[in-house]
Amino acid sequence: MEHIIETWFGKIKVNFNEEDLNKIERYVRGKYREYAKDYGYDNNSYLIELKKRCIALAKDKIQEEAAEKDRSIIRAYTILKDLRDNSNTLYEKLLDWYKEHFPELKIERDRMLDIIYRYGGRENILNSNENIFISDKIKKSAENSNGIDLSGEEEVILKELSKTIKHILNLEDILNRYIDEKIGELTxxxxxxxxxxxxxxxxxxxxxxxxxxxxxxxxxxxxxxxxxxxxxxxxxxxxxxxxxxxxxxxxxxxxxxxxxxxxxxxxxxxxxxxxxxxxxxxxxxxxxxxxxxxxxx
Missing domain, CATH: 1.10.246.90 (Nop domain)
Structure with a gap:
């Protein structure tokens, strides 16, 4: 039975009774150098051309993998960019609202989110015994604050909003670590x-x-x-x-x-x-x- 096998140097016609094409191809691969002579390749030129083709295949593989990795990086960066915009906007809205209640509280973002999420209104801050989060200075500011009172519903909304922003910031950290790792591999x-x-x-x-x-x-x-x-x-x-x-x-x-x-x-x-x-x-x-x-x- 005649079979035609495609190789990098041309087509090979072989006669086999065997019907398993995988077995035929394994046999032919072991005889590539002999078959290549029919196409003008001696032992030296065969090895030179084989090396060139192996390098070309390796480059193609590297570029294919790079394409897959950079698509993932672009997706992650796009999401991260949107999250940053959203977290900044939401935090500004949160501050605008909370400052009406407690305008004297001026601390960095992460700590502000923690305090709003944990305590909500000024009364809870005043009644807190957790010195890790609430300093005497903050308590004094809360006690003498000129801000308006929060309703129960408003306090729930602000606490949930601060919780949401914290989740978004956590996701930003995860995406940043992912991008750092993938960027290092890709470039x-x-x-x-x-x-x-x-x-x-x-x-x-x-x-x-x-x-x-x-x-x-x-x-x-x-x-x-x-x-x-x-x-x-x-x-x-x-x-x-x-x-x-x-x-x-x-x-x-x-x-x-x-x-x-x-x-x-x-x-x-x-x-x-x-x-x-x-x-x-x-x-x-x-x-x-x-x-x-x-x-x-």
Missing amino acids: PNLSSVFNSRLVSQLIYQANGLKRLAFAPSSKIQVLGAENALFSHLSYGTPPPKHGIIFQHPYIKNAKPKDRGRRSRFLASKIAILARIDYFTGLVKDDLIEKIKKEINE
Whole structure:
């Protein structure tokens, strides 16, 4: 019985009584070098071509895995971005309401949420014996407060709202840890030089590591400044010097006259590292240290 087996160097015709195609293919794979001679490959050229094809397959596999990982990062970053916007908005609304009741309470966000969630109104704060959460200063402020009283329903709403915000903030922490881990796996070179938040924003703005790797440094420089760029092209306003890379201290802490030059420099380094991460995935320690040194000089 004649069978035709597809190989990387061509089609092989073999005659076997065996009907199990897997067994036939295993046998043929063991004889690849002999069959390849019919297609002009000697032992040396066969090994050279085989090596090339193995490397190409490995690169394809790396890029496929990168595509899967960066899609997950983009999803996670999109959710995180929405959660941050929502938690900030909800916290502002919570403060607006609670300040009418207790305007003298001025503490940082996490502690404020804990106190509202645990105690609600001023009376509960005054009756508390938990010195860990309620200091004498807070009790004194509550005792002399000029705020209005809360109804029972209002207290329940504010406590539930603070609880919801705490849950959202906890989810933000989980997403941040997930992104940190995945960014480190996907971009070992980029994330060794730049923090995971900036790298995730770059991947999100570019719509994937592949597009970031193929983007010219001039585009990377203004990623995130699309509105300003549109205004420049449409109305002749000054062109943007930088986009989201401005948040990096190398640019942010520079004098205004140096920011354009530094933005171009940083964008060129991001382009190089993104290409290495996308096309090879290999960690280039010498290059990482060189770029870090150049940034810190």
